[in-house]
Amino acid sequence: MEKWSRFNYQPCLPLGKEGARVTGCREHIELSRKAAGEGMVLLKNEGSLLPFCKGQKLAVFGKAAVDYVKGGGGSGDVTVAYTRNLMEGLRIKEQEGKVEVFWPAAGYYEKEIQAQYAKGYCPGMTLEPEVPEELLGQARAFTDTAVVTICRYSGEGWDRKSIADKAFAGGDQSLARLSASIFENGDFCLTEAEKQMVEKVKKTFPYVAVVLNVGGMIDTSWFKEDKSLSAVLMAWQGGIEGGLAAADILCGDVNPSGKLTDTFAQTLEDYPSSEGFHESLDYVNYEEDVYVGYRYFESFSQAKAKVIYPFGYGLSYTEFEICTKNISVENDQVRVKAEVTNLGLRPGKEVVQVYYSAPQGKLGKPALELGAFQKTRLLAAGETQTMILTFSVSDMASFDDLGKVSKSAYVLEGGSYSFYVGNSAENLEKWREDWVLNGDRIVSQLTSKSAPYKLPKRLTGDGSYEMLPEREQIQEPLGLPKQDMDRLEGMEPADRGYGQMLREEIEKSGKHMLSEVAEGKITLDTFMEQLSDEDLAHLLGGQPNTGVANTYGMGNLREYGIPNVMTADGPAGLRIRPQCRVYTTAWPCATMLACTWNTELVEQVGAAGASEVKENNIGIWLTPAMNIHRSPLCGRNFEYYSEDPLVAGKMGAAMVRGIQSQHVAASVKHFACNNKESNRKDSDSRVSERALREIYLKGFEIVVKESDPWTIMSSYNLVNGHRASESWDLLTGILREEWGFKGIVTTDWWTRGEHYKEAKAGNDIKMGCGYPDRLLMAMERELITREEIAICARRILEMILKLAH
Numbered sequence: 001m002e003k004w005s006r007f008n009y010q011p012c013l014p015l016g017k018e019g020a021r022v023t024g025c026r027e028h029i030e031l032s033r034k035a036a037g038e039g040m041v042l043l044k045n046e047g048s049l050l051p052f053c054k055g056q057k058l059a060v061f062g063k064a065a066v067d068y069v070k071g072g073g074g075s076g077d078v079t080v081a082y083t084r085n086l087m088e089g090l091r092i093k094e095q096e097g098k099v100e101v102f103w104p105a106a107g108y109y110e111k112e113i114q115a116q117y118a119k120g121y122c123p124g125m126t127l128e129p130e131v132p133e134e135l136l137g138q139a140r141a142f143t144d145t146a147v148v149t150i151c152r153y154s155g156e157g158w159d160r161k162s163i164a165d166k167a168f169a170g171g172d173q174s175l176a177r178l179s180a181s182i183f184e185n186g187d188f189c190l191t192e193a194e195k196q197m198v199e200k201v202k203k204t205f206p207y208v209a210v211v212l213n214v215g216g217m218i219d220t221s222w223f224k225e226d227k228s229l230s231a232v233l234m235a236w237q238g239g240i241e242g243g244l245a246a247a248d249i250l251c252g253d254v255n256p257s258g259k260l261t262d263t264f265a266q267t268l269e270d271y272p273s274s275e276g277f278h279e280s281l282d283y284v285n286y287e288e289d290v291y292v293g294y295r296y297f298e299s300f301s302q303a304k305a306k307v308i309y310p311f312g313y314g315l316s317y318t319e320f321e322i323c324t325k326n327i328s329v330e331n332d333q334v335r336v337k338a339e340v341t342n343l344g345l346r347p348g349k350e351v352v353q354v355y356y357s358a359p360q361g362k363l364g365k366p367a368l369e370l371g372a373f374q375k376t377r378l379l380a381a382g383e384t385q386t387m388i389l390t391f392s393v394s395d396m397a398s399f400d401d402l403g404k405v406s407k408s409a410y411v412l413e414g415g416s417y418s419f420y421v422g423n424s425a426e427n428l429e430k431w432r433e434d435w436v437l438n439g440d441r442i443v444s445q446l447t448s449k450s451a452p453y454k455l456p457k458r459l460t461g462d463g464s465y466e467m468l469p470e471r472e473q474i475q476e477p478l479g480l481p482k483q484d485m486d487r488l489e490g491m492e493p494a495d496r497g498y499g500q501m502l503r504e505e506i507e508k509s510g511k512h513m514l515s516e517v518a519e520g521k522i523t524l525d526t527f528m529e530q531l532s533d534e535d536l537a538h539l540l541g542g543q544p545n546t547g548v549a550n551t552y553g554m555g556n557l558r559e560y561g562i563p564n565v566m567t568a569d570g571p572a573g574l575r576i577r578p579q580c581r582v583y584t585t586a587w588p589c590a591t592m593l594a595c596t597w598n599t600e601l602v603e604q605v606g607a608a609g610a611s612e613v614k615e616n617n618i619g620i621w622l623t624p625a626m627n628i629h630r631s632p633l634c635g636r637n638f639e640y641y642s643e644d645p646l647v648a649g650k651m652g653a654a655m656v657r658g659i660q661s662q663h664v665a666a667s668v669k670h671f672a673c674n675n676k677e678s679n680r681k682d683s684d685s686r687v688s689e690r691a692l693r694e695i696y697l698k699g700f701e702i703v704v705k706e707s708d709p710w711t712i713m714s715s716y717n718l719v720n721g722h723r724a725s726e727s728w729d730l731l732t733g734i735l736r737e738e739w740g741f742k743g744i745v746t747t748d749w750w751t752r753g754e755h756y757k758e759a760k761a762g763n764d765i766k767m768g769c770g771y772p773d774r775l776l777m778a779m780e781r782e783l784i785t786r787e788e789i790a791i792c793a794r795r796i797l798e799m800i801l802k803l804a805h
């Protein structure tokens with residue numbers, strides 16, 4: 001079969017059975033709905049208001065009932081044929097005879113929202129209209145039960161804000177201003193208009209359920225203790241069928257089994273990252289160190305008191321009992337045997353979570369860390385499942401960056417290691433026996449990499465701050481004329497003009513073709529010998545779009561038979577040029593996928609999403625995104641999985657396995673510490689080596705070691721004074737030499753890094769376009785060698801060879 005035929009020829013041949021297209025197909029949409037159903041988290045259900053009884057009469061309030069947010073904005077957006085909002089979901093349930101809806105309220109919101117769209121308000125960023133008293137009265141005459149719904153939208157290039165508008169420095173100012181005007185005094189918190197709407201509904205209806213259509217952490221204090229708001233469903237941003245998936249849960253067709261992958265605290269200020277989040281445009285000091293999320297809240301009693309909904313939490317319509325049968329430590333493996341029994345009357349799923357607590361020792365440790373998790377199958381009423389969960393003893397090691405035990409080593413400090421099993425970071429049972437380690441054990445001796453220069457202090461295990469040494473950073477001379485950074489932004493890759501050459505002409509030229517390498521006729525070394533310096537420099541940059549793609553390609557040396565392999569975003573679906581009118585499946589946002597705690601399901605989503613990528617002749621899917629939810633304010637949290645690196649790593653690995661099962665390259669992004677959007681291209685994330693390795697890099701490490709991603713995307717930001725894309729420590733030292741990464745590293749699109757420095761650091765390709773002229777100039781000035789450029793080019797060709805089938 002002709003190699004790379006999908007990339008070389010444009011007809012997007014359907015991949016489905018009997019010539020059907022898989023892109024946006026019914027099966028994928030059903031899978032998206034299923035994943036959404038499993039990721040929704042039931043936060044509250046007093047008096048078992050949910051699920052609604054058959055025939056329940058309902059009135060729905062809040063513009064989010066129709067202004068549905070399927071996912072966040074920016075490169076993670078997806079062009080879909082439709083989205084189903086909550087009202088449309090409930091309409092289907094009404095047709096099935098499950099509920100009866102008071103439609104005039106829906107009609108009112110529809111009219112209001114359409115009028116706002118006509119004025120230019122974007123979906124998800126409309127204003128909450130005032131509920132007319134008359135409508136409320138009519139609705140109350142219809143029913144005693146109301147649903148209140150709230151939505152939030154955020155996106156790439158700007159961060160979220162709290163009550164006080166101190167955010168929005170840097171980033172996309174127009175979006176930021178738009179958002180600021182819309183959210184008036186709310187985003188994390190409710191706006192005044194939303195508060196009034198909730199108040200009115202509460203006063204009018206004895207029974208009120210809340211549905212939250214949001215992509216990240218928000219204030220939950222307004223309903224936690226409020227008796228008049230009996231039930232709350234965290235419905236997230238659920239993709240194309242999110243409204244129907246929420247209706248499935250409200251009506252009891254699906255039993256909720258999602259669990260939070262973040263800690264929900266009382267106020268934004270309760271998160272240790274909030275104070276310094278907007279301190280500067282130039283840097284962020286990660287002073288809370290490894291105490292991120294539940295690692296912070298569970299470690300300090302004043303913080304623990306601030307938790308409203310803990311990490312791992314989520315209710316079900318049934319009750320489960322988790323009974324730990326045994327925990328043993330043998331051959332350096334912790335093995336947990338637990339039985340989960342469904343004690344209630346409905347079938348449901350539960351998540352078993354195993355945490356450990358390492359001795360405080362000299363380094364100090366979080367009180368709890370997740371060691372393993374596993375979701376049950378759908379358990380019938382009364383059914384029991386035996387679960388075996390394992391993790392390695394070395395997973396409990398800490399990185400000693402200051403040499404308190406052994407400098408730059410992962411160490412297990414001597415003492416007692418306790419284990420806890422349960423279904424949230426707060427609902428745990430301590431196992432009766434600890435594992436005792438006599439004396440300290442060095443798990444792996446590494447070297448110092450990406451150490452901070454200017455992080456003044458960090459939080460320690462006893463709640464005090466430790467002062468950190470300041471190092472002087474010496475700026476290396478560039479060696480080239482300075483480039484005009486603003487000019488680079490959004491620049492299109494230039495075509496070398498070989499695209500039009502006929503295949504026959506190319507073959508006649510007597511050159512070796514890449515297909516000869518794919519067919520095992522010649523080695524890649526032989527193939528590469530014929531490439532000129534210009535050819536190599538060309539390969540190190542992005543290539544013009546073809547077909548439906550809008551994020552450019554890689555390769556594209558037609559005279560050597562190197563295809564132009566297109567990339568496309570993710571992660572919530574295949575994003576292509578909207579003008580093409582090819583509609584794809586919008587999957588639930590990444591946080592919601594993680595809240596399923598179901599790695600098999602996420603793998604299925606990865607495979608289905610990648611088959612759409614492949615059908616559209618695209619070879620590289622810029623998915624998954626897996627930065628840590630360090631702060632609720634990060635505008636792109638919806639694209640990321642969790643505050644916990646194990647959850648992020650396991651979800652990312654599942655996604656990559658699914659994607660690459662379709663012979664599509666996954667691109668794991670953004671490596672690393674892209675935890676803030678404002679000024680993301682120049683902001684310096686200052687973080688200790690310990691927090692870097694235990695929190696911010698750990699998820700990527702899991703993905704690399706468990707699922708062999710073919711590409712990784714470095715991030716825009718700086719990490720400890722060096723651009724991530726120019727960081728040898730991160731991209732070669734840690735990623736390749738320590739973890740054994742075999743794929744290519746791409747920059748994020750139009751980084752401000754210098755191309756030759758990126759290549760030398762191990763960043764193989766510069767996207768959206770490269771700067772071959774500057775690379776060649778750097779070569780002439782002996783700043784980079786042909787051999788160094790060839791190393792990157794070779795990796796790019798190896799990746800393209802993986803796509804030959």
Ligand code: BGC
Nearest residue numbers: 075156551569622669748749
């Ligand atoms: C985003 C990436 C994305 C790329 C291509 C960048 O702005 O940060 O996540 O993959 O654009 O669209």
